Amino acid sequence: MARTQGSHSDITGPRVREAALTLFARHGYAAVSMRQIAGEVGVQAGALYNYTPDKQSLLFDLMKGHMDELLAAWATQPKTSNPLAALEQFTRFHIRFHSKRPEAVFISYMELRNLSPGNFTVVEKLRRTYEDALADILRAGVANGAFNVPEPKVAAMAVIAMLTGVNTWYREAGRLSLSEVEEIYWAMVRKSVTA
């Protein structure tokens, strides 16, 4: 892996991001040095600055990229006018999407305080957009009598916290398949908000 000379711009860039993702998730942003990231990629520390202006940008790009992908993936889901069907879709989508990106999810929840104020504002706005998508589903269900939730935004936070918690214990090699996990959580989410 270690090398002494060479030119690899097209592959090094993604590898820097991957290494940062893995190391930030494992040890935390503040505990990881640029030298560690460089070591994982197989270059010297100075070479990283061809791909990022600084360490902060590396973190911001990972977090903003994750939120952009999340919102883009949610946007491709077929629209449903039935609130109950929409809630089921959101629940299953959230579990499936987050289970595939545990490192990015972990960073996005743990490293918010290490974002510069300006970067924090950007990421926070994207997060709020996602939360509001669920809150709107709940409001529609209240309006048509399917749901009974006095505070849709609070209920949305509660549901998202519950669903994201899957990542703290679910392992692919574990006893339960992801489909079984989906069923368990969907049953709980459905009951928790229905009238």
Place this chain on the structure above:
Amino acid sequence: MARTQGSHSDITGPRVREAALTLFARHGYAAVSMRQIAGEVGVQAGALYNYTPDKQSLLFDLMKGHMDELLAAWATQPKTSNPLAALEQFTRFHIRFHSKRPEAVFISYMELRNLSPGNFTVVEKLRRTYEDALADILRAGVANGAFNVPEPKVAAMAVIAMLTGVNTWYREAGRLSLSEVEEIYWAMVRKSVTA
């Protein structure tokens, strides 16, 4: 605050812990230096080592102390044989206890990966004890027909994740009182597991 000489063992010890709690919660364990903690207390960095053998012990003491207090407080709650009443008690207890210690809760969830392996094992065992208390309540409710949850341990994780999420958005000065928050979450928890 700054001083040049003196002897204050009986008050400095707690102040070191308080400063570490506040700073670790705000910036993260890895991002906080012993000099910062000393500065907050009003002593020089070297003086901290009269109160802790090292930085890691400071983190461990905060996290183990928090889990010990949590389990001790839960142990003082009156015993209830009715699973539904026990679940309501757990729900309200969890929200109230955690809302009073946002910094310790934050550290206990965010800094697990910064514990040494041995310290992690200790804290993790205490956490599992707390999770099992809720799982046992759910199993009792399944046994007497009050609840319908196919996987009590998974449901316990789901409920705890939902309840702990309150700390991410609840503020004392906000629109909703803690009692109102308790009602909202208790309604959701109750419905999510009832038959």
Place this chain on the structure above:
DNA sequence: GTCTATAAGGTGATAGAC
């Protein structure tokens, strides 16, 4: 018990050779 001084080494970021 707290201070100052120091050891030993790590930090992010940059300059200039190749």
Place this chain on the structure above:
DNA sequence: GTCTATCACCTTATAGAC
């Protein structure tokens, strides 16, 4: 595009004066 070398500074922890 990557390297080596470096700047200026910060890190945890300890030793010994007071």
